[in-house]
Amino acid sequence: MTEENEFKKIEKEIVIERLRQTPPTFKISLGSEEGKFLSRDDLIKEVKSESRIGEEIINIQLGYLRAFKKGLFS
């Protein structure tokens, strides 16, 4: 596994762990088919399967963490 792939794998694991901490009642609409709201388990499935929405979830979560670290939300 290349260093880049290893890094992506770690990012994916971080996001899945964050999603596991989300309450089971959580619902979000995010470009899903038929305008359905996705549950926590749906989001985890999307990330695990590396779907287009899964990639978007990873980018959203990591983007938020980076912004949080920079102190943008105070």
Added chain:
Amino acid sequence: MKCILFSRPKHDDTMEYLYHYSKELIKLSESIGITTINLEKEAANKKFVVERIISQNPDLIIFNGHGSSRTISGHKDEILFSCDDKNLDILKGKIIYSLTCSSASKLGIESVNRGALVFIGYKYDFAVGRDPDSEASPRRDKIAKFFFEPSNILSSFLIHGKTAKIAVNKAKEKMMENISYLSMTRDFPDAIHYAPYLYGNYAGLIIRGHEEASI
């Protein structure tokens, strides 16, 4: 007289929310004497949208709907405009706000290349959080309002004749305020889990074309 066209499908759960939150924009537009074309539910179809753009030449078009990097859709996901559309030229000189997923990514660029004055939209998916206690009723939803308030501020500023740049800056200010609240509040424990998705909307909201354009 100024003219605004709204496309407002209502055929699935997410569209119900967009439909609900755009009601107040219709009222606002009408209340200040703007000619308001409200293409809602089944009327948010390609034939009607194209006909009304050609016949009434609206200054501002506000699309609510699903979308992709290359498309904007209407009722039952009929594609209203796409990058490959010969009709894209009818957007020439128009101010466009596309409350859809990802359409600012490629369709926004192509629209401006084909003559649209400005295209405001999202280069990533537009996220909407839902309050589990709301029973999917937009009216009762305490979470969704954090996602739609900034978008409605953007539309309101455009309707009032402010520039695209001012409208987007005001929307981003509200987004940041709401993200900070969701990230820090202890008013309800689930709030922080919605914050990243609103941040995704913040990061994705962009202007293609003439930032100083206004109606």
